[in-house]
Amino acid sequence: MKTLCWIRRDLRLHDHAALSHALAAGETTMVFVFDTHILDKLKNKSDKRVTFIMQSLQEIEKKLQAKGSSLIIRYGKPEEEIPKLCEELKIEKVFANRDYEPYAKKRDALIAKKVTFETFKDSVFFEKHEVVTGSGTVYKVFTPYKNKWLEHFEKNDKTVSNYECPLKNLRKFENKHNVLDFDWYINIGFVEDKPLLHGGTNEALKRLKKFDDVISEYTEARNFPAIEGTSNLSVYIRFGNLSVRDMIRAAVSKHSDGASTWLSEIIWRDFYHMILDTHPYVEKESFKRNYDEIKWLGKEEDFQAWCEGRTGFPIVDAAMRCLNETGMMHNRLRMIVASFLCKILLIDWRKGERYFAEHLLDYDLAANNGGWQWSSSSGCDAQPYFRIFNPYTQSEKFDSEGVFIRQWVPELAHASKKEVHRPEKAPIVSYEKNRARCLVMYAAVIPKDK
16 A cells, blocks of 8 residues: 655654554655645745744655655645645545644545545544543543543553554655755745754753753753753644653653653643633633623733833743744743733733744744643633733742843843842733733623623
8 A cells, every 4th residue: 555644743763653554554645735725825935833843844855765755845834735735646645634623624624525534533632522421421620630641641650652663564655745855934925043952852852861861850840941851842743843742751650749740731732622612712712701891901012012021020021032043942941921911911811822932932822822822721620810920029939130131131230139030110901900900801791701
């Protein structure tokens, strides 16, 4: 059988469900499509994510060429490009890993009408139908979901399968339009802009090994943006340079609070993908529908100040400037700036979510949406609306010496320990006054909660 393995958000050659099944079924050709439905929406033509993807594809190409094969690249609409390629190569079956985003599900349904198409679970460990309540419904609260997730995991004796991918079964051919010899940046209308983190599995595995040495400290260290307390692996799991099983194997190989906390973060990821898969409306609407009735009181000029990191709240400004320059933001800071936008600047969470979608190197719809709805209290298992992050106390607690702030807000480089958190210059809004306004704003829709 002639098979086609279509890689999307799984840019690796190991522990890959679709590739493993394709190789087992017959002679396999691999393809990646630069999707115009997605690329055409990117205003910034030097988007670092495109370079990260290109770096990942180039690494794959080197490995394929060593086996006498190559990665076919296409640019266009997948629903046209995949069937066209199948016809050209006389492909009998297309293999791909499942994607749970609304657009991806519609895209795959279209393609399945044109070619023989089989998809596999790969980017999550458990799918929606595998972790359910006693009555067979999906969970809407994380803690019981996590408990059931762990129960299933323990029941399987913590078995984390590893999909073998024997590359000797790849189709042998030469490809003059491969990503090493052909300038695909020009072809797709983008320019190279190297991100801080280099794309590809080699770098991902190095970082995973490095994190393995300090994972025991993760529970506490992950809260402090000025230190290397996180794994910095989110972008590698987002684009599939690592498999979710790689991450879980690393977590369960250690017996520490830090490893348990990291495993919990992986379970959060499964949870948010399940929510998006089962409640696709959350892409544009609040999970708690009545929260869409909130009358947001914020001003456009305050939103622009938030985007540019000039609100006058040092920890917020430092976080946003870091994001704008690097495409990266520490998880603790994501919670701080999201809560600040919704509950102090009184601006719709969707505006912040869209801004993150445009700038985050590790942008993932399910995780980004879940995080924003958690922060705005509009999501499933969200923090109560009256719980509002105080940017001053968060700053003093998690960047006590102002190391992170001084790095990204140079005008405070020589400020005193106190002033670096609370400068004398007045911010764009009063935290106390707007906090009170927020409570009134939210309370107006709370009685409609069930």
